Amino acid sequence: MQCDLCGAKTENLFRAIVEGTELNICKDCAKYGKIIEKKPVKVIEEKKEYVRKPAEPEKEIIQVIVPDFAQRIRNKRESFKLKQKEFAKKISEKESLIHNLETGSFKPSISLARKLEKFLKIKLIEEYEEEHEQSSETKPEGFTIGDLIKVKK
Ligand SMILES: [Zn+2]
Known part of the structure; x- marks a missing residue:
């Protein structure tokens, strides 16, 4: 300089x-x-900022099927007055699949959930950003603040 x-x-x-x-x-x-x-x-301070930028998009988007997907699917299907069989036909899936989804014995894949979301206009997938500093909103089940502090170290 x-x-x-x-x-x-x-x-x-x-x-x-x-x-x-x-x-x-x-x-x-x-x-x-x-x-x-x-x-x-x-x-040097300007350089630091320059280096920090490309590191930011390292957040990972995690997609999770909502735990009460079975109930959500069933409720919405019933509100459409569709039988499982009719509903299955509409989305080109097997009736048994709908049955298994609604009893919770089968957890849909993300792509199947997307399809169901689109058709039923409900939310089945929750997205959150995976970061090292997790907010309390996205903390996994059974995770306590104490655990978070330990993880941070
Ligand atoms: Zn001078």
Whole structure:
């Protein structure tokens, strides 16, 4: 970095106002102006920010089938006044599959859940971002605050 006043090359520049203009000046020139920031201006700080950015999208989107999917499917299907057989036909699936879904004995895959969501206009998939710092909202079952603190370490 260079001093805006004398052109001296130095790592330690100070942000200062010299005759009404904000400049980065060296220690020697500081006496000519009024220093705004006593901390030396560092280029390294900008670099850090640049490095941090690509690391951010590392969040993982986790998709989970809601635990009460069976009930949600059944309730909505019944509200459409559709029999399991009719409903199965509409979404080109087997009646037995609908039966198993509604009894909870079969957990739908994400793609099947998407199909059901679309047709029934219900929510069967919950999405959340997997991060190291988990919010209490997305904490898995049985996870206590104490566990979270331990994990953080
Ligand atoms: Zn200078």
